[in-house]
Amino acid sequence: MQSQDVAPRPSPSPTAESVVDVEQAEAALVEHYPRLVRLAYLVLPPSLGRNRRVLTAHSLTQRALPRGRTSTSLIPAQTTGRDGGPGYAFVRLRVVRSALDAGLPLRRRAWPKRAQLPPLLPQVWGLRLFPRSGGADELALDQRLSALSGPARAAYVLRGLEKLPDPAVEALLAAAEVADPAAALAEADTVPPQQNALLTSPEFDPCSLHARPTDLMRRRQHMKAALAATAAVVVCGALLGLPGDGWEPDGAAAPPYAQNPAAQAALDPGQLTKAGAGEWKATGRTDFSVWPARGGLVDDTALLRRALAVWARPSESVQISVTLGTPAGAPPGPPQLLYAGEVDNLRVVLLHDGLRIARYAEPKTDTGVAALDLTRVDGASGAGASALVLGRSDGNVRYLTAPWVRAAAVRDLADPAAEASKLELSKDGVAAPFGSPAVRTGECRSWNVLQLTDASGTRLLTDLAEVVPAHLTTGQPSSPREASPATWSPFACSLAAVRSVGVRSVNAWQFARQPLPDGSGTADWVCTRAETWRGAGTRALAQFDTPGGAYVAAAADETPACGPADPHVLAGAPWKSAAGQSYLLAAGSKDTVSIELSGGVNASAPGNLLTVPAEEGANAKLKGTLANGRKINALR
Known part of the structure; x- marks a missing residue:
């Protein structure tokens, strides 16, 4: 049995077979499952977030087997390189192709590919799963990979993790339907190959995971809301048999499912609320409730009816995007109209129901397709x-x-x-x-x-x-x-790490300034913390800004550190002087009275700064003590 962390040996005759048996593919998937999941995890776009990347990587790998029990054609070029024969090459190609598909943007006029949809299985309720955190080098590599396009990220990973030569990488990308494999290889060259060894780090291992609960208080609230919604569905079901005129189809909306008078009122364009043009001046408020209705189509009743109907009952042709933590479903009452007008080649409607903003968009030439975006803005x-x-x-x-x-x-x-x-x-x-x-x-x-x-x-x-x-x-x-x-x-570029997760604000806080050894100047320790509209899902990055440039030293999800609830932070980072001497540097917020290193390096220092010579790649555990005696761990 080959190790999970070592690429399988090449098959004796890479060009001998052009057909792979499903049983061969199944055996290869079972034997090399951890490696294939790691490959999918690294190719998937980091913007999905670590929890969804983990689940999606497992889902895509488990779907890599062909359907049925017959043999399946294999592209001969894919049997070259460090693979374990046609079975492994086949499932690897399927994993790469589906991971690249998962990173493609959804298109209004095309059905989404299966890989672009959130995975149905595996699914974990009440838990967030994410790999163990690595060090500063892994964080820096993850940041550089996130800046690459999907094909370039795949090219780099196939080179570094699979040890494939460039011709084999180019052939595999071509088989995965990448438009320009050569350009992907060229873009992958922007990431130094010296970092290839980091691809086997626990930071990128979606089979060795930490588990944390989701927001427990919010989960209880959602359970109560679900019970109330179930009761409402029962009531609506009882109304299905009542006489009355039904709703007519409205553009991309699905057929009506109830004759609830209250729901009809909420979806009546004539019931939309509109703020006066000068209401924000008279009240002194600066929230969405005082935005006046603007745009050239605010009186287009047909457009507004379609927007409201799609919000209530979107059909399969609607491209839906719901920000994390945002409740889906129709507005509870007549929403407020903020905008209706033409934007580029679209008709756009913006609505506000007190909790959410709904953005409806349809092409000017086709009312049968539409896009609906929902995002929460409570307290904005x-x-x-x-x-x-x-x-x-x-x-x-x-x-x-x-x-x-x-x-x-x-x-x-x-x-x-x-x-x-x-x-x-x-x-x-x-x-x-x-x-x-x-x-x-x-x-x-x-x-x-x-x-x-x-x-x-x-x-x-x-x-x-x-x-x-x-x-x-x-x-x-x-x-x-x-x-x-x-x-x-x-x-600025570190903001890419918090895209598409419902971020409300991002704060940058300089918590320490540290003289660099050998008289190389000073460096700033800055914590950037992203707060979300839902409260949960925060992400904090400790960044080390040196005269040579800034880089991420540590990162943590779901942590109160560096935020208003716990304005303390401790972080460490490796640093090499111009003379080639390697150091470990650490800093805490101003109320840190001592810092201690243990493990690979043993050292301590009073105050909130520590500088100690250390071999390159040394790993140590970092702890600090606050003025009130409380112990804090390093951000990671």
Whole structure:
């Protein structure tokens, strides 16, 4: 039996067979299952989040076997390289192809591929699963891989994990229906091959997992809501036999399923609520409830009826996106109309039901297909209610701004010295489009953010592939202030790690400044923490900003560290001086009175800074003590 961590030996005659028996494929999958799951996990887009990547990797690998019991054709080129014969090569190709499919964006006019849908199995209730955390090197590699396109990520992993030569990688990618394998290989060259050994790290092992519970309080609330919903379904079912006129089909909406008068009222365009044009001035409020209805189609009753009907009962032709933690389903009562108008080649409607924003979009030429985005915005005000995404097209994003916004601009967060470029605002508050980092692949060289100015000042918002942009702040977790481009510049590209998870705001907090050994200058320790609309799902990154550049030193999910509930943090990172001497550096927040290293390196220091010579790759356990005597562990 071959080790799970070593690629299988090549078959004696790689070109002898062009057909693989299903039993061969099944034996290869069982024998090399951990390796295939790791391959899928690494190729899947990191934007899925670690929990979903784990489950999706297992699901795709388990579906890699062909259906039926007959032999299946195999592309001869795939039997070259370090594989275990045609069986292993076949399931590896299926895993790579499905993992690449899972990273493709959904298209409005095409049915989603099976791999693009969330896995039905395996499924785990009440738990979040994620691999063990690695060190700073693994985090840096994960960040670099996240910047690559899917094919380039696959090329790098096939080189480094499978040890395939470039011709075999190119042939495998071509068999996986990659349009330009040569370009994928060229893009993969941007990641140093010296990091190949890290691909076997526990950080990327979806078979060795940590388990944590989901939000227990929220789960209890959802159980109560589910019981109430079940009772409502029973009541609605009783109304099915009542006489009355049925709803007519509305565009992409599914046929009606009930004759509930209350539900009908909620979906009647005539019942939509609309705020007055100057209501926000009279009340002094800065939330979505005072946004006036804007756009050239606010009186298009047919469009509004279709939007409401699709929200209540979307058909299979509707592309649905629901932000993590956002309740699905129809509005509980008549929602508020925020916008209805034409955006590029679409008709777009924005609605607000007090808890959620619903974005409905349909092509101008076809009302039979549509897209529906739902995202929660409970408690949104000020910066959180300053802009909404109207649409994304050709790599650009277009925003609808709040009525109190006086000016809009775009600026490159990665280049703080560059001047902001003014964005024209229409009379309805629609901003001109600009390049969005949310849909970009490849190496991160810039990060465009939206800069809005109102009576209270200027704020920065960034597109993280949601309907609501995330607010960027800086400073102490208990009292963050508006961010400046200079503060965020070294960490702009790290925002890619929190795309598509329902982020409300991201705060950057410099918790320590440390002199570097050998008189090499100073470095800043900064914690960037993403808060979500649902409360759970937070992600904190400890970043080490040196004169040579910033990198992620540690990361943690579902942690109170570095946040308003626990404004303390401790992190460590390796560092090499210009003279070639290797060190381990560590820092804690200002109320840290001592730091201790144990394990691979034993050292301690009073205060919140520690510097100790250490061999490259040394691993040590880091602990700190706060002024009140409390012990804290390093962020990881």
